[in-house]
Amino acid sequence: MSSISVSDPGVESVKPGRRTPRIVATPTQWVVWGGVIAFMIFLMGTVGSVLVNSFGRTWFNSWWPQGFTTQWYGDAWTQFNLSQVFLVTLEVTGAVLLISLLIGVPASYVLARKNFPGKGLLNLLFLLPIMVPPITYGIPLATALYRFGLAGNMSGVILANLVPSVPFVIMTMTPFMEQLDPSLENAARMCGAGTGVIFRRILMPLLVPGMLAAGILVLVRTVGMFELTFLTSGNSSQTIVVALFNSMNAAGIRAQQSVDAMAVMYMLMMLVILLVALKFVNPTQLVARVKESPQD
Amino acid sequence: MSAGALPATAVPAEPRGAWRHRMADRGIDRTLWLLLPAVIFVVALFVYPFLYGLSLSLTPNAGDTGIFSNYAKFFADSYYSSTIWLTLRLAIPATLFNTLASVPFAYWMRGRFPGKRAVTTMLVVPITLGTVLTAEGLLNFLGNAGWLNRFLMLIHVIDAPLKLTYNYWGVFLSLILSGFPFAFLLILSYTSGIDPTLERAASTLGASPWQRFMRITLPLLAPGLATTFSLAFVMAFSVFPSAMMLGNPHGEEHVIAIAAYEQAYTYYNYNYASAIAMVMGAVELLVIAAVQALRRTFYIGTTGGKGA
Incomplete structure (x- = not known):
């Protein structure tokens, strides 16, 4: 020893x-x-x-x-209507990415810079959707969305996927924002810049790397998110994971090979995203927000 | 306010400015408006659905009476109440294995070494692929005619194929394949957060590797272990696609997530389904609370390192 x-x-x-x-x-x-x-x-x-x-x-x-x-690939493409599935996946992920950054980044600015009464409670509220498993809140959420006619279509899928994504952006961006020197903003304010100008001209350029990291993490999570999409999607609003699950669970009319062909396409897509993601983020960040030393 | 105004009119103006000032001192100013979209979002899409689900779960169905009738039904029907046990039976051993098995790996890999990024990348792959694809692959790989059984029969470890799919072991293995990397990467971030000089100091004082691990590293790692266990447990406890595909979803692997799902989407009984979802959340929080309470009995303090 x-x-x-x-x-x-x-x-x-x-x-x-x-x-x-x-x-x-x-x-x-x-x-x-x-x-x-x-x-x-x-x-x-x-x-x-x-x-x-x-x-x-x-x-x-x-x-x-x-x-x-290679026939199964062609079969799968037509059988499972994959052109539509990929389009839906792209639209859902794009919308979730954009909206969660738009909502999350301003919020994380306030959380990083300000101290105000109720901040602890708010932090807890933003943490909960990440801590509670999707199925637990997904069922009440889907029920509520169906009640307003928002589920069973794209809007429901997007709304449901925002629930873990916005908090995730906030959790990733707040520490990033904290390490930016506030004296830059103060200097700009002294020179007469308003909050809007400070955001556009000072913070935005500095925030790009952080937003890229947060965005790519949201992308990986949204494409792979099964439960919430499964609970809120209708026939024409399935993303690729849900289509994959449904075709596996459907009665055995379909050849197992074409299901696997779809699985391979999904796998390739995820691997490409992962390779892109790893250019910007540390593998550990895909799991949780952890501070790692830069040399690792 | 003009300077010539009467004191009587000037008085109400002054507190208003002062009030804004006082609020700003406490951190309340106009920048807080930036929080508004996020607050609306979390209230509308998380708090409201949760409360709505809670109220649904307390609404009796036709023919039932009492606000707790859905809960009473859940605990009276053994097919449903047993889901708690069936889920815990899968989730707790799998999470324990994932967390504890991660420790030696992470301890060994905590420093810098060439290829560390390659190993971590390899581990991220199953997380990225997700539970659905993992389940599909395991169905092929672990099946009676799958590669694993073939190989074990080839080297004469077994004579007949092991039954590893459509039962407990299939689901358990899928929880390990997707849960272990998750637990490992978390633990790794905690072990690299422990200051290595502490161990060197112990070494100088004559502590053996085992003593150093037991007396220095493990106590410092305990909070990280508790957090990892909790997060990994949350994932394992909501096991859904793999139980549907690799288990026997109407028998031994009738886990609580499946029970809630089938009530909502097969029987359209949203009240009952919400009650099951609430029970699921409560059981999960109980387990996490127990783990955190256990953690309190360990050392609490700084790990002296870069992370954590």
Whole structure:
């Protein structure tokens, strides 16, 4: 066990001479590596079997399908009306992104700069929609939206998806706003700029990186958001995740392969978004708002 | 106000200006209007639906009496009341596993090393793919003729295929596949927030690696563990698509989210469905409160590091 202290990266960094940790397999590392490998096998198996099946002709009780084809992709496109599904996904995400930034950014400015009575309560209110799981508030929300005729169509899907997105923008933007130097705004105010001008000319340019990060996180979450969209969408307002779920749960008239073809398209879309997202944000940020040191 | 005005008229003008000043001193000024859209939003789309759901849940259906009739029905019907147990039976072991298994990984990976970003990116993939796709993939992978059973039979670990789909294990594995990365990334942010010099100091004083972990790292990590457990539990507790697809949604995996969903969308009984959603929220908050209470018994204070 003593070699842990040598190969341990935290302790390692004291010695300036050596950069890479020494590769010595201690019991802990065996366990850790075993776990990593097992996890990767499950992940690869899960993704891989969807991918292989989507290209397979028939696949029954064998390692590989008997022959490969790309016909399922064309089938899936027409069968599931995917051009409409992708259009809906795009419109919903775009609207949610825009509205949540418009609502969230001004609010986070106030929360970052001002102290006022009731601020704690307001912070709690903005935190709750992230803490409570979507199904719990989604059912009352969908019921309320149906009551006003707002659910079962695009507006309902957009409204429902705003519920976790706006708080998420506020939670991401407030700390970002806090680290901007307020003396810049004060200087502009001294020079006679009003709040509107300060927002447009001083804050906006400084906020672009933060808004990009918040926006991309909202994008990933909205495209992947199943529960809320599922509860509020109608036939012509399904996003891709919901269409995927519905086609899997529908009776077995459809070939499993074309469902998997749709799944692969969804997967590709998510991976592209993820790759774009990782250009702007840290992987950890996709999970929760955490301050990480810049060098990581 | 002109300077020549009578004192009698000047007096009411003065408090008004002073009032605005006093409010501004307490932080109330016109910039607060910027909060208005967000406040309207959270009230209209979160607070109102919640209260509406609460009032629905207290509205008896035709033939029932008493404001708690929906709740009474839930607890009297074992098919429904058992959903609490069936959900906890999945969510608590899965969350415990995800949280505790993350600790050695995160402890080991807390420093900087080449490829750290690659590993974290790999872990984000299942979170990005979402529960629906994970469930679909696991159905193929874990099925009787799936790759996992084939491989285990090939190397003669098992003779007959393990039944891993349409039962508890399918749902459990899907909770791990999507929940573990989530818990891990959170714990990682907490472990990198612990000042490494504390451990070096302990090491200088002759503490063994195990002692350092138990006496230094673990107590400092306890609040992070509690938070991670709570957040991961929230996710696992609302298990819905994977229970529908990988479990037996009308039997052993009839989880509480499915119960609420089927009442709302199959039977159109919104009052009952709202009551179930409220029970779901309450059970979840109880578990989180218990975890936070447990956490109080540990060290509370600074971790001395960069994060947290």
